[in-house]
Amino acid sequence: xKQNEKEFAALVKEQKSTIYSICFMFAKDKDEIDDLFxxxxxxxxxxxxxxxxxxxIETWVYRVTMNTCISMDRKEKRRGExxxxxxxxxxxxxxxxxxxxxxxxxxxxQKLGVFDRAIIMLWLENLSxxxxxxxVGISAKNVSVRLVRIREQLKKQ
Amino acid sequence: MDELQEMRxxxxxxxxxxxxQEIITEQNLRHVISKQLRIWKVTTxxxxxxxPTLVLFTYYYADGRIFQPIAWAIWGITFIIYNIRSMLLxxxxxxxxxxxxxxxxxxxxMRTREKGPLTYIWAIALPIIFSGDxxxxxxxxxxxxxxxxxxxxxxxxVCVLIYALSHKYIFLKxxxxxxxxxxxxxxxxxxxxxxxxxxx
Numbered sequence: 213x214k215q216n217e218k219e220f221a222a223l224v225k226e227q228k229s230t231i232y233s234i235c236f237m238f239a240k241d242k243d244e245i246d247d248l249f250x251x252x253x254x255x256x257x258x259x260x261x262x263x264x265x266x267x268x269i270e271t272w273v274y275r276v277t278m279n280t281c282i283s284m285d286r287k288e289k290r291r292g293e294x295x296x297x298x299x300x301x302x303x304x305x306x307x308x309x310x311x312x313x314x315x316x317x318x319x320x321x322q323k324l325g326v327f328d329r330a331i332i333m334l335w336l337e338n339l340s341x342x343x344x345x346x347x348v349g350i351s352a353k354n355v356s357v358r359l360v361r362i363r364e365q366l367k368k369q
Numbered sequence: 370m371d372e373l374q375e376m377r378x379x380x381x382x383x384x385x386x387x388x389x390q391e392i393i394t395e396q397n398l399r400h401v402i403s404k405q406l407r408i409w410k411v412t413t414x415x416x417x418x419x420x421p422t423l424v425l426f427t428y429y430y431a432d433g434r435i436f437q438p439i440a441w442a443i444w445g446i447t448f449i450i451y452n453i454r455s456m457l458l459x460x461x462x463x464x465x466x467x468x469x470x471x472x473x474x475x476x477x478x479m480r481t482r483e484k485g486p487l488t489y490i491w492a493i494a495l496p497i498i499f500s501g502d503x504x505x506x507x508x509x510x511x512x513x514x515x516x517x518x519x520x521x522x523x524x525x526x527v528c529v530l531i532y533a534l535s536h537k538y539i540f541l542k543x544x545x546x547x548x549x550x551x552x553x554x555x556x557x558x559x560x561x562x563x564x565x566x567x568x569x
Contacts, residue, residue, distance in 0.1 A: 216409045217398075217402055218534070220398075220402070221398050224393055224398070224442070225393055226376060228387070228392045228393050229384050229387035229388050229392075230384075232387050232392055233380070233384065233387060235381055237381075249392075250397070250400075250401070251399065253393075253398075253401045253464065255400055255461070255464050257401050258461060259464075259465035259466075261460075261463075262465070272465075275465075275466070275468070276464060276465055277465075278469050279463070279464045279465075279467060279469060279472045280464060281474055282383075282469060282472055282473060282476070283459065283464060283472055288382075295394070295396050295397050297387075297393065297394075297397065298390065298391035298393070298394045298397075299387075299390045299391070300390070301386060301390065301394050303383075303521070305469075308507075310386070310493040313378070313379045313382045313383075314379065314382060314383045314386070316379060317376055317379035317380060317382075317383060320376060321376075324439050325552070325553040325556075326553055327469065327470070327556075328490055328552045330469055330547055332376070335373075336376060336377060337380075346439075346468065347468060347469060348468060348469045348470060349468030349469055349470025349471055350470065359373075362373075363371075363372060364371070366372040366376075367372060
């Protein structure tokens with residue numbers, strides 16, 4: 213592998229859980245997570261060589277993942293061959309008791325709109341209000357206002 | 370317990386499960402980095418070239434009938450215009466470095482265009498033109514089919530109606546998720562306006 217390919221591989225292996233969890237929150241089933249995840253990898257690779265450290269690389273990974281999850285056309289058939297991911301758990305399996313907490317989280321987040329979903333996901337990843345605002349496209353003040361509204365919405369559920 | 374703090378715990382549980390999984394293999398990485406992506410781009414380019422080729426081919430073999438080549442030409446031109454406009458509106462660079470709000474705004478613009486004249490040409494006008502031409506041909510050669518040619522015409526009309534109705538449902542009906550996205554975009558705009566008013 214070339215040097216930049218090795219660096220890319222190291223980056224995505226480090227961020228795999230983050231990318232997968234974001235794709236999970238925007239998907240309806242396991243196949244859709246796979247599609248979103250692999251589409252995200254393609255976008256990350258395409259942008260990796262041009263990434264110029266204008267932001268932290270982790271912030272950039274969040275940005276690309278979120279944008280991919282929003283923009284990928286679910287009706288579009290899979291382009292070319294898809295290689296299955298190496299994951300032997302099904303986060304959508306409601307019969308698995310180990311997944312109870314994960315399922316609760318998923319159901320809560322699914323009830324939120326797309327921006328609120330993105331904001332809460334990034335907040336749960338411990339990003340600052342400035343970083344969240346930069347990724348979503350709103351000011352840090354608006355992020356704090358949205359979080360208050362999200363909290364109120366979750367209380368009503 | 371505060372709902373958000375509870376969700377932090379749930380997220381930690383999710384991450385713990387995912388960290389134990391390999392998820393990405395060498396094969397996945399090679400597939401992403403490999404030539405297959407370039408092959409897809411080549412395929413897309415060839416599709417754009419194939420459309421005018423098809424039009425010219427149909428005209429050459431149309432045997433004097435101008436109707437079908439014109440219909441194919443309209444189909445091909447609208448197909449190319451539609452795809453070029455989509456590609457120009459939301460570029461790969463937007464996914465790499467744009468923020469979520471801008472990406473969503475552009476997607477909304479794309480969806481709005483999908484309801485424009487080009488889609489009506491695709492979904493309704495062209496099927497009518499194609500089937501009209503086919504019906505004319507069937508009527509002209511009807512005797513060759515014997516007494517069944519009326520059945521064939523009826524079958525053709527039913528196919529056209531099903532095609533037109535399915536396009537109306539799939540392409541012209543705005544999916545409900547987009548209503549939600551638009552509502553959130555509007556909410557964010559109102560929030561910006563509130564902040565601007567507070568500053569005055």
